[in-house]
Amino acid sequence: LTHRLVAQKSTICADENPAYDGLAFHYDLCRVNHSQEYCSIDGTTNNLAESFFARFRRMIMGVYHKMGNNYMMHYANETAWREDFRYQSDKDKFDNVLKRCLKARPSRDLTGYWQGNKKPTAKFGLESLCLEASNDNQYLAVA
Known part of the structure; x- marks a missing residue:
């Protein structure tokens, strides 16, 4: 479903849920760990x-x-x-x-x-x- 709806080379911002791990191979995946921070140092949210x-x-x-x-x-x-x-x-x-x-x-x-x-x-x-x-x-x- 992600490949049908998300353009190639898109940046996906997600939390630390392991369900998103498989997206890192196909997309630029930026993560933020909400147990430690509201948004990451580089602005990922x-x-x-x-x-x-x-x-x-x-x-x-x-x-x-x-x-x-x-x-x-x-x-x-x-x-x-x-x-x-x-x-x-x-x-x-x-x-x-x-x-x-x-x-x-x-x-x-x-x-x-x-x-x-x-x-x-x-x-x-x-x-x-x-x-x-x-x-x-x-x-x-x-x-």
């Missing part, structure tokens, strides 16, 4: 990711109440947009969304939703690597 996930959890509890994993990319894109533009005025946010809507092509995931066109359940981990080219790239480009 993963606070942007922690802020994103805190906002995402609040959306689940306060806005949506239930999220299916088949539309998780849409929810994640909305959360990222809210995180990126949280300091802009409501007018600027509206203009930004309107420009993106006018630029985007019709969604194959949402067109005909009420007529029964439902997106299949998302696959994670190794199972996700077996998927054919998905429509997610369109939403990543627009986001």
Whole structure:
């Protein structure tokens, strides 16, 4: 999943969780040990990711109440947009969304939703690597 969603030669900032060890071979991996420091001497921090996930959890509890994993990319894109533009005025946010809507092509995931066109359940981990080219790239480009 990381190889599908993270560009090659990207820098990934993470904490000391051993789950990230395998990424060091493919990406520039910077670590911060939160038991010793808030951010490393060279400025490495993963606070942007922690802020994103805190906002995402609040959306689940306060806005949506239930999220299916088949539309998780849409929810994640909305959360990222809210995180990126949280300091802009409501007018600027509206203009930004309107420009993106006018630029985007019709969604194959949402067109005909009420007529029964439902997106299949998302696959994670190794199972996700077996998927054919998905429509997610369109939403990543627009986001």
